[in-house]
Amino acid sequence: MAIDRGSEVTTQLLTLLNVSATKAGKRKWEEGDNKPSEKLNKRKTLHFEDIPRPQPSTSATTLEDTETRKSESEEVQKDEDEEMEDKTEAVEEEKEEDVEDPYEVHFGANSKLVTDSRREIADNKSWKTSKGKHGKLGGIVEYFTDESTKLESNNPSKIAILDRLKAPFEEHQSKLPKELAALQNALLSLLASQRDLYITRTTLETQQSLREAIALHALNHVTKKRRRVLKNNERLTHASKAGTAAPEDVQDQGFTRPSVLVLLPFRSFALRWLSAFTTHTPSPSYQVENRSRFESEYGLPAGAVDKLATAEPGTYPKDHVEMFKGNMDDSFRVGIKLTRKSVKLFSEFYGCDIIFASPLGLRMSIQKEKNADFLSSIEMLIVDQVDALTMQNWEHVQFVMSHLNQLPKESHDVDFSRIKPWYLDGHAAYLRQSILISAYETPETRALFNHSLKNVAGKVRTERKWQPISVPEGIDQNFIQFECSGPKDEADKRFQYFTTQLLPSVLKSAVQSVNTVVFVPSSFDFIRVHNYFRKTPGINFTVLSEYSTNQDISRARQSFFNGKKSVLLVSERFHFFRRYKLRGIRNLIFYAPPDHAQFYTEFLSYPFMDDGVEPSDVTCRVLYSKYDWLKLERIAGTEGASELITRGTL
Structure with a gap:
């Protein structure tokens, strides 16, 4: 089976390379090409519907939306200036890098996790399992391929977060109750192992704290990936100027730029996740571009009154208020680009790092464009409120899952010499880290965990005993x-x-x-x-x-x-x-x-x-x-x- 699959992937990849080489304006990859690589996913012409509309600023730390009306050339120049600062950051913070960093071990170009035997176990669902506990997450069921991928209960993974992200996180965490802080730390230590995680039971009191910890992990992932790309860009530039051969170990990219996908049931949850992400951004220098437009489109219309949010306590159940307050539209998608000093909302899909979307919104986009290339290089999948998605159309979730980490139909101007080998081998799905968050389990959500998640590093499902629910006496x-x-x-x-x-x-x-x-x-x-x-x-x-x-x-x-x-x-x-x-x-x-x-x-x-x-x-x-x-x-x-x-x- 492995040989057949390899042949299929090779055939598809060769086809993609041929298409890339013959299309007008596409960069042809040749052996021995020592020219410095262009940046990943260079900017394309914006369509009318993608041009952000200016709105009044809502906070002192938010850029005026009039920035979005600058010409494309001005925005590209700004991106290049910020990338120069990022290069400086990569050099200054190089001492933070650790070859034993779980990110490098798992997602690095030389990752040795994807072996034939582990892929076979993931495909056949013949995982080994064990039960244990992991801090405030409580009981867990661990799925692993062999002893080398088994969690060590007495030696949990370190919380490998960059210092520039850790500082605002620790400041915010110091204001939380000790129970929530301990829960976040247990979650981060498990996520650092790069295993899949299925949180099967959440409470209203813990949901936002969980989002903040997961958002920090995702930001850390994107930041480390960006720093690696910028550092290699610098190495290639130096080699070109010196007239020496380009370094060979510069595989640092996927087929496309987006690496984090966050699936959500309603627009209101996109606002909550943006809040979770910006909690960890250094302030006051960090800027959020197009925030007023985002709040306008993902919040309630101007002058609208949210009956759930303004109702007297007890009028509606708390879980219903938390689920349905705000904008309940279930068809949306938005790209988010991260730089060292800003979060750019409404970035075009092939130039962004993170995608917030509903399953319906993504499906409509894929069917309209007739390809899902922007999902080809997703390295982290986050699905929030999985229980709510089962009350919508579960087939939309299955549709999106079936299009993750597939070989793209077009090259999108990527430099194939810099694509990580395991992408070229068609093994991205075996390294993608998936995080599912639900208030309770259903057969559909358990099936998603069992059949669609194939992370060879292993996966973990939380497990707790339930107590009988209270009902009126005498019935x-x-x-x-x-x-x-x-x-x-x-x-x-x-x-x-x-x-x-x-x-x-x-x-x-x-x-x-x-x-x-x-x-x-x-x-x-x-x-x-x-x-x-x-x-x-x-x-x-x-x-x-x-x-x-x-x-x-x-x-x-x-x-x-x-x-x-x-x-x-x-x-x-x-x-x-x-x-x-x-x-x-x-x-x-x-x-x-x-x-x-x-x-x-x-x-x-x-x-x-x-x-x-x-x-x-x-x-x-x-x-x-x-x-x-x-x-x-x-x-x-x-x-x-x-x-x-x-x-x-x-």
């Missing part, structure tokens, strides 16, 4: 298990049990056949159940889904509360996006346990919004199989879920 919770032979027939077996046994027993009861809510987590199952209700006589129902209009919602809630409709069919995505409180409930049927455990508690508490309701008046049935383990664990607790799976009773 009889009836967990009903159905049997299925495998995950492929699970959906059919669930539907069969629901339509032939559970639903008929409910409809026969005069009490349980009215004031009944059927809660369906999966969109596929929701459509299936909805169609069944429509075709079955005798079911007087109404529907609340994520596609319901405000008028539909008002009509459905009113008719259910007044008893005009006996059954209310609700999708989990509706509750995720709307979070309405529903009155008139006496009977609850969970077609499957909800992904978000808090939804279970909320629906069981809704009947008590009505006067005179006793716990004995409320019934609750939960249909589940052994493949609902992750959901059950969050509701019944780790021990309770184990008992449910083995005995079928709570």
Whole structure:
């Protein structure tokens, strides 16, 4: 298999080289070419939609957006001036470089991590595993290829951050509670090992601190990469002036410049990540260009009032406020270029270092341009709020993942003599570091971790025991298990049990056949159940889904509360996006346990919004199989879920 793959990669690469050499204006790579290399991804002509619009400055440390109206030649000159300063920095800070730096060991041109045996283990998913603890991150499950890639619990990786980034970080961290500071340090020490990390459980209190630590790690990565490129540029220039042969060890680039991709569900999270990144930039000299435009396009429109942010505490659940306050647009992408003294927002994609984007925004861009070359050299992938992305269209995430680290279709004026060997070998996916952050796990997110992450340095998944969720006392919770032979027939077996046994027993009861809510987590199952209700006589129902209009919602809630409709069919995505409180409930049927455990508690508490309701008046049935383990664990607790799976009773 390795030979076949190598042949395929070689063929594609030769094709790319030939295309590069024959296109007009492209630089042809020849053996023995000793000319100093042009800078990576030299600037291209800006399109009209890429030209930033001037906006008033919002802070003393932000450049006026009128800078964006300068001619291209002026901006290029400014970039060159800053690069000269960066070269000086690279020379002055050269003493910081360490050949044993985890960055150089992992991402350096001479990285020896990608071996045939390790690639085979990653491809076949035959990882070795072990369990342990890692500071405030708590319990972890480690996946490794061999003992040399196994974490040493007694000798954690150092936090290898450059001094110029570490200073503002430590100053900011000193103001945090000790628990959060310890959590950040544990996270940074693990990230320094360059392993993939899947944080499976976050709280509202820790999310921004986690973002700040991860942003520092990403900034450190981009800075070290830039310094290496600038240092080699200087070496090539000296060799050219001296008339000597160019040094051979100058492989320091990928096919394209962007190296960090941050996937986010909504525009509001891009603002939070920008804040996390700029927390570590030296102030007051550091400048953020086009910030006012960014805040305008990624915040709320001028004069708009955020009802969630301004509502009295307790009006909406805290997690709902944190998720949906601000700009909820889910189609966006923005390039960010880093220099020594500035962050340049709205940089064109092939000239930026970091990309903030939603899965939908990237997919639309890729399909429009008919290539994803700007994703060919991503060395760090960060996916925030993975649980929220499962409530959108998960296929968009899978689409983006399938286009990461593929050989580009065009050369983009890159100097092939400076591309790292493992890029040319088509092995970039085996070195990419991926960081997933989620409030809870789902089968989709676990599958993403298991099947799409192939970092041969290893990967780590956090693991903690869950305690039973609190529900109103006195309610009889009836967990009903159905049997299925495998995950492929699970959906059919669930539907069969629901339509032939559970639903008929409910409809026969005069009490349980009215004031009944059927809660369906999966969109596929929701459509299936909805169609069944429509075709079955005798079911007087109404529907609340994520596609319901405000008028539909008002009509459905009113008719259910007044008893005009006996059954209310609700999708989990509706509750995720709307979070309405529903009155008139006496009977609850969970077609499957909800992904978000808090939804279970909320629906069981809704009947008590009505006067005179006793716990004995409320019934609750939960249909589940052994493949609902992750959901059950969050509701019944780790021990309770184990008992449910083995005995079928709570």
